Each structure stands twice: as C-alpha cells, then as structure tokens.
Amino acid sequence: MVRHVDVPGVGDPRRFGYAQAVTAGGLLYISGQLGIDEDYQPVSDSFDEQAYRALENVRRVLSAAGGGFEHLVSMTIYLTDMRTAPRFFEIRREILGDTLVSSTAVAVSGLPLPNLQVEVQCVALAPSHPAA
Amino acid sequence: MVRHVDVPGVGDPRRFGYAQAVTAGGLLYISGQLGIDEDYQPVSDSFDEQAYRALENVRRVLSAAGGGFEHLVSMTIYLTDMRTAPRFFEIRREILGDTLVSSTAVAVSGLPLPNLQVEVQCVALAPSHPAA
C-alpha cells in the first residue's frame, strides 16, 4: 500500500489527515478533486474554470503516481446543480480524449468550500501496472 | 484494462464520453444505472419501475462483461427521497436473491434527468475471474 501525499501543484492534505491518493490492490484511489489551487483556494466562481482545474488536479495526482488519464477507471461527479452536467461531460471529453471511464453523476447539497460547484472522485489503475 | 461500451439494451455512452463499465485490477466498475431505456428516456414516473429497470440495466452490463449478479461486490444507492429506501431494499432482495452486496444509501438533491428517483453505482468482481 502506497499513500501519495506529496503532489506538486496540489494542496498538502496532511493537515486534514488524508492523502491525495492511495495505491492498493493494483488500483489507485484518488481523493475528491475540486477547482482549488495548492492553497485550497477556489480558482474561480466560473463552473468551467472549476471543472478544468478539478480535472487538472486529477492529472497531477495521476502524474505524481507515475501515470496519466489513460489509467483512469471510474469517475464519480458531484455537482451542486445538475444542469451543469452536460457542460462537464463536454469538458471531460475535451480533456480525456478517447479515454472512456465508468461514470456516475449526482447533484449534492454542498461541497467542501462555499461556491464550489463540482467535485470529481476517481479510481485509476495503479500506474506501476501495465495500462494494457 | 477493458472499457465496455457496447451493452445490448443499455444506452450508448460514447456520446457522453464514458463507458458503461471498465474492468481493471480484477474488478468491474459499472457506471451509475438509472431507470432509463437505451435511448436515455425514463421508463416511468413510478419509483418501482425505475428501480427494477436500474437493476435490470446493471444485469445487462454484467452480462455484457460475461457475468451476473453473483459477481456484485458493492452498491451505492442515490435516492431523491430517503423514504423510498425500504422499498428499494425489498426490490433489490427480490432481484438479487441470496447475493449480499456491501451497500451505502444516501439521499441526493438531483439525478441526471428530471423525475428520476434512483441511481445505483456498482462494483463487481471482473467476471473473467472465478467468482469463488
């Protein structure tokens, strides 16, 4: 089991008692990623900018673990307003390209910081394993 | 890693940039299933009919991956009204029989289409592995 705490460009989660990702059983469990910078500050009030940054944070966690988007297996998307779902899917497709993940979307009544509109929770293949 | 896109009788997820299921690490991650038909149309306004169809869609995904309900490991149930939970558990028991899954139920403020009342997100043992 490997607990990934240090992820360049993503906030240090130790002060909140968690790791950005944990590798176990050949899989990489990534903590919920938001449109926040490495100081845990929202990057914008814009949905698009939050969505791009949340996915960029996922990419940074994958990269710190030695992998990339092609390792993604599953994505749970928590939105504060379900009407943003179609736009999220467009952005995800732009960012992930041909990589198709298993996907679940729900609307929730709140996210960890005010004004945040989207959180993504991912499971990936642990990058030390061949992605084939 | 196998990305299951073509599932007979379940909607084609490619246009939304996802797969109905992804196999990795010996597990099958199934996308959130709803009471919708293969054209992404709700089958009914009835909770029961939506719940039966969501579970039937799970069965079709499992079948397309070479398995069945006996491979199910985990189920997260998102309901728009927690008062429907007891009825969902009855329906699940009727459909799954003696197969017991790990289970988590929460009420959410919205699901991907209006009038939908239940979404189920499942993890299964990848059917190519022996179910013992």
Add this chain to the structure above:
Amino acid sequence: MVRHVDVPGVGDPRRFGYAQAVTAGGLLYISGQLGIDEDYQPVSDSFDEQAYRALENVRRVLSAAGGGFEHLVSMTIYLTDMRTAPRFFEIRREILGDTLVSSTAVAVSGLPLPNLQVEVQCVALAPSHPAA
C-alpha cells in the same frame, strides 16, 4: 469473494439484504457506516458521538475481516451539513492516527435514518493480504 455478514457489535444487515463488507480482488468493500448501534438505533443526536460511533463501526467491520485501520484505503464522507466537515476531520485524525486515506466529502440531503448527520463509506485492503 467473501461476504462478511456477522460483525460483532454491528447490526445484522441480512434483513435489509446486504453484507457489512465484501472482499473481492484483494480489496474489502465496507458498507456505509453510521452512528447507530447493533439494533440500528442512532446512538445520539450529537454529531461527535455519531462520528465516533461510525468510525468505531468501521473498526469493528475491519476487525471482523481480520484487519484494522491501517488497511483503510479510501473514505467517502456524506454529511448532512458541510459545516461539520472540519470537526469530522479532527475526529478522524484522532482515531486513525498516522493512517492517511484517500478522502472525499460531500453534503447530502438525507441519510438512512432521521437525525443522522454523517455516513462513511470505506474501501480497505483485504486483510488477508500483507498491509505492506
């Protein structure tokens, strides 16, 4: 695949058609744990007491599967009020010590019983596998 139904001190889930945990693919999927006793009664209206009990129930499930908190991989936290998140993280840190899990927190509109304020859904390394 092992379906853990009998967990000392935690409610019998058979009547609701699920297992407290299921082992598959080297991982242990634990059902959502709440601040309830083995008769499915809330232990308290206090957030703190509910959070401690939910984590204690996780510990009991891990113990019944032959493991402990050091096996924890991932934790999804469902809160009815996001303002309780900082307190939950404090309690988790007190209970888990140096064990860092991947973590996702969202606010939901309801949990399985009235007055419950927190539910935790965990994935762990199956304890029969070495925790290293």
